[in-house]
Amino acid sequence: GQQLNQSPQSMFIQEGEDVSMNCTSSSIFNTWLWYKQDPGEGPVLLIALYKAGELTSNGRLTAQFGITRKDSFLNISASIPSDVGIYFCAGIHYGGSQGNLIFGKGTKLSVKP
Amino acid sequence: GAVVSQHPSRVICKSGTSVKIECRSLDFQATTMFWYRQFPKKSLMLMATSNEGSKATYEQGVEKDKFLINHASLTLSTLTVTSAHPEDSSFYICSARATYQGTHPAFFGQGTRLTVV
Numbered sequence: 001g002q003q004l005n006q007s008p009q010s011m012f013i014q015e016g017e018d019v020s021m022n023c024t025s026s027s028i029f030n031t032w033l034w035y036k037q038d039p040g041e042g043p044v045l046l047i048a049l050y051k052a053g054e055l056t057s058n059g060r061l062t063a064q065f066g067i068t069r070k071d072s073f074l075n076i077s078a079s080i081p082s083d084v085g086i087y088f089c090a091g092i093h094y095g096g097s098q099g100n101l102i103f104g105k106g107t108k109l110s111v112k113p
Numbered sequence: 114g115a116v117v118s119q120h121p122s123r124v125i126c127k128s129g130t131s132v133k134i135e136c137r138s139l140d141f142q143a144t145t146m147f148w149y150r151q152f153p154k155k156s157l158m159l160m161a162t163s164n165e166g167s168k169a170t171y172e173q174g175v176e177k178d179k180f181l182i183n184h185a186s187l188t189l190s191t192l193t194v195t196s197a198h199p200e201d202s203s204f205y206i207c208s209a210r211a212t213y214q215g216t217h218p219a220f221f222g223q224g225t226r227l228t229v230v
Contacts, residue, residue, distance in 0.1 A: 045221075101210075
């Protein structure tokens, strides 16, 4: 079945540093989503990408839908302590029997003040 | 974004009892709802997918008789953990989509921390 490889698994950075994480797959996706999960909460949608090559920003966050449609990255600029959490990518593939989202395993971000 | 409300946020129950968790889409009609289980410091594990008005589709290894899912309306799905045991203690999260396929992203509830004693 389809799988997403999300990396890195975890990151420990200093406040103010930029962060980059990505998801790759051997399959093509039609939509890429990025979520953030705070401890003890459900994931919150950060950015949704719908077209290959699309680059979208949400404040200090920027995400891109890869040209090949097999990857996506999320960048966080000038990280702050509240950026701590787990970031999940998710892909949606149209058609076939599978209509649910495919999630990456998450990137745990720790920010040192 | 769309709002999905999950209730309760925390529940403690005794072994052998059943617990029901509700997931509601507040401002959109959710054709499809998903139930996940998450162990500490781990990713989301999809348990089942439910489409309104039809039986849920369970992932391999998830006991359908233990985790009963009902999606009777376009705004409500429930997960009932029957005859709960301590190993069922976990964080359960629901999410909802407006369509089964297509561009719509899924929106998540706040999660339910279940502790079975």
